[in-house]
Amino acid sequence: MEGSGSNKLLIVFLYTLFILPLIHATDFKYCNKKKEYAVQVSEVVISPDPIKKGQExxxxxxxVTDKPLSEGKVVIGVAYFGWSVYSETGDLCTSLSCPVPAGDFTISYSQFLxxxxxxxxxxxxxxxxxGNKSELTCIKFDFSIGFFGFQVDV
Structure with a gap:
């Protein structure tokens, strides 16, 4: 197949041009900058970015953790201009397969907006x-929802 190499190159180019700009890391801060958390966060990714109303x-x-995690909770809170508007607490082992071995891991959370x-x-x-409700990590990151951040189906 003579054109298959150029087709693959075209697909990679289009992916790089259209998909990669939509996926990028979000800046985050630790809740307590002076605390040495047992779980260190390396990256936060929001998808889609920008966030769209009426979508998940x-x-x-x-x-990364230096010690295995056998139990715990994931606590999520959302504030709108500083006012708490949503909170949820879930079992860490529902989000991840416990025990979580020492090393890198990823937590994904989805919410319909x-x-x-x-x-x-x-x-x-x-x-x-x-399990003792001691914080292993705590991060905060900002996101915004625009006035016209929704899709209209025609």
Missing amino acids: TSFTISA PTIAPPGSYTLTLKIQN
């Missing part, structure tokens, strides 16, 4: 706690 949004958090969500600035706080 995924937050993927890449992290209703079309009535108000536009503006939001802050998501994610905490991972061990």
Whole structure:
């Protein structure tokens, strides 16, 4: 097949041009900059970015731990212009297969964003706690929803 090499190159080019710009890491901060957390976060990715109303949004958090995790909780809180608007607590072992071995791991969280969500600035706080409710990590990152961040089906 003579053109297959150029077709593969075209696909890679189009992927790089259209898909990769939609997926990029989001800046995050630790809740307590002075604390040495047992779980260190390396990256937060939001998809789609920008977030669109009426669609599911995924937050993927890449992290590393030096000790295995056998139990715990994932606590998520969302604030809108500083006001708490949503919170959820889940079992760490529902999100991940426990025990989580020492090393790299990824937590993914998805949430459907209703079309009535108000536009503006939001802050998501994610905490991972061990079985004794001690914080293993706590991060915050900002995201925004625009006035016209929804799709219209015709």
